[in-house]
């Protein structure tokens with residue numbers, strides 16, 4: 257499959273999660289520019305250097321991602337205007353990193369010798385400060401320019417201070433100083449990973465944690481990681497965290513794999529592509545090896561969208577044939593979506609590709625109660641298509657109660673599978689279907705949100721509620737349900753919008 261030309265791989269995202277990271281850049285400007293007029297300001301630099309070297313003995317390049325004033329400058333001021341392209345491999349190569357370090361040390365050493373000649377005079381500290389302030393200004397200008405043209409953290413690939421930190425980190429590890437303080441990106445369990453690559457797409461250092469977790473601790477050991485937490489904040493599966501090696505063990509033992517323990521890789525053929533709306537397509541996959549994918553409604557499957565870099569996207573299984581030798585997914589195209597552009601542009605009937613599944617726990621419906629309530633908006637309807645198929649069309653579950661589906665969309669064309677649900681509701685006394693549009697174009701539909709319908713319902717306290725849609729809708733619905741006496745443990749929610 258070809259690469260997407262419409263969507264960019266690297267995503268611009270917020271990286272300042274603490275006040276220090278938001279405002280540390282002021283120090284860069286103060287020292288780099290202010291130091292040209294007040295050279296004594298440059299004397300802050302050796303303090304910064306000692307601090308970063310000390311930190312790196314215990315925590316690797318933690319300083320770069322959390323305290324560095326230049327890093328803050330690149331993230332906050334350069335990032336928004338950066339072209340945000342791939343950093344050329346040679347800029348991260350060992351010869352370039354070594355050459356920049358040697359040049360930096362040589363240059364600084366030469367200027368120190370000049371300044372040393374003034375030792376004992378009133379000029380000494382001023383001239384020393386100017387050496388540091390000028391070095392700071394040089395990094396601001398060169399790093400800033402590289403940041404604008406390539407990627408905001410391009411300078412950080414070969415920054416001499418970063419290289420020194422890695423050397424000190426190696427020392428810290430060798431003598432055991434880093435043992436109890438070294439927090440690294442840690443995955444709760446690799447089986448929970450969607451291989452969506454988002455951690456790689458947001459990483460300012462353009463690293464790929466999801467492809468390189470160590471097998472023993474499930475940690476990302478790359479010494480160039482600046483521990484900035486961006487991947488942790490952006491992982492859609494919420495499975496990343498910063499942890500020390502000893503904590504990683506506990507995380508691994510604590511995590512539940514329920515709903516993920518039967519997942520396998522499958523080879524599949526795209527059997528049928530059906531256009532449901534302008535931006536929504538249904539893809540039918542025929543399983544080749546293994547020949548069947550048994551799943552429970554509400555579960556999802558990972559679909560390979562790019563084989564060279566092992567990138568998948570998660571899609572809810574929206575239906576299947578009776579023996580599960582064919583499954584369906586329903587995909588809504590996002591205008592700038594990397595994966596959906598690949599799917600819509602490149603997937604053809606007859607193509608073969610890899611799938612991984614079935615996965616997911618949250619929306620697997622427990623049929624034991626007497627009342628079920630499904631609430632969806634937008635493309636969040638997909639889990640309920642396979643659920644309604646299994647519960648009311650095929651009677652595959654021993655459910656003897658009543659179920660209600662509330663479905664909201666913005667416009668008429670946003671209602672996917674509307675005819676299907678209408679038909680099932682017509683044929684089954686136990687299934688009720690209500691829909692609503694927030695901006696109807698015609699007078700045929702009620703105007704409002706699913707939460708408006710919910711306000712008028714009287715669910716019994718034992719009702720189990722399954723919600724899939726936007727976070728705003730879900731939290732609004734949960735609030736109403738709680739007020740109606742539904743306990744929180746009976747409300748299940750998954751979001752992918």
Ligand SMILES: Cc1cc2nc3c(=O)[nH]c(=O)nc-3n(C[C@H](O)[C@H](O)[C@H](O)COP(=O)(O)OP(=O)(O)OC[C@H]3O[C@@H](n4cnc5c(N)ncnc54)[C@H](O)[C@@H]3O)c2cc1C
Nearest residue numbers: 267268556569570571572586587588593594595596638752
């Ligand atoms: C369990 C689960 C089930 C799912 N089921 C379905 C389903 O049934 N149907 C369905 O259609 N989807 C489903 N999804 C969502 C699906 O996995 C994808 O996330 C979705 O298709 C978008 O993928 P994409 O690669 O096109 O978008 P991406 O490129 O990953 O973009 C996703 C979002 O990231 C942001 N973004 C992207 N590029 C940039 C940029 N350059 N700068 C700033 N921000 C950017 C945007 O907010 C964008 O909306 C599901 C997800 C999960 C986790």
Ligand code: SF4
Nearest residue numbers: 459481482484485487
């Ligand atoms: S891997 Fe994560 S923590 Fe490390 S630099 Fe990349 S985004 Fe930051």
Ligand code: SF4
Nearest residue numbers: 449450452453455491
């Ligand atoms: S961002 Fe995606 S690929 Fe990375 S760890 Fe999370 S789920 Fe896995």
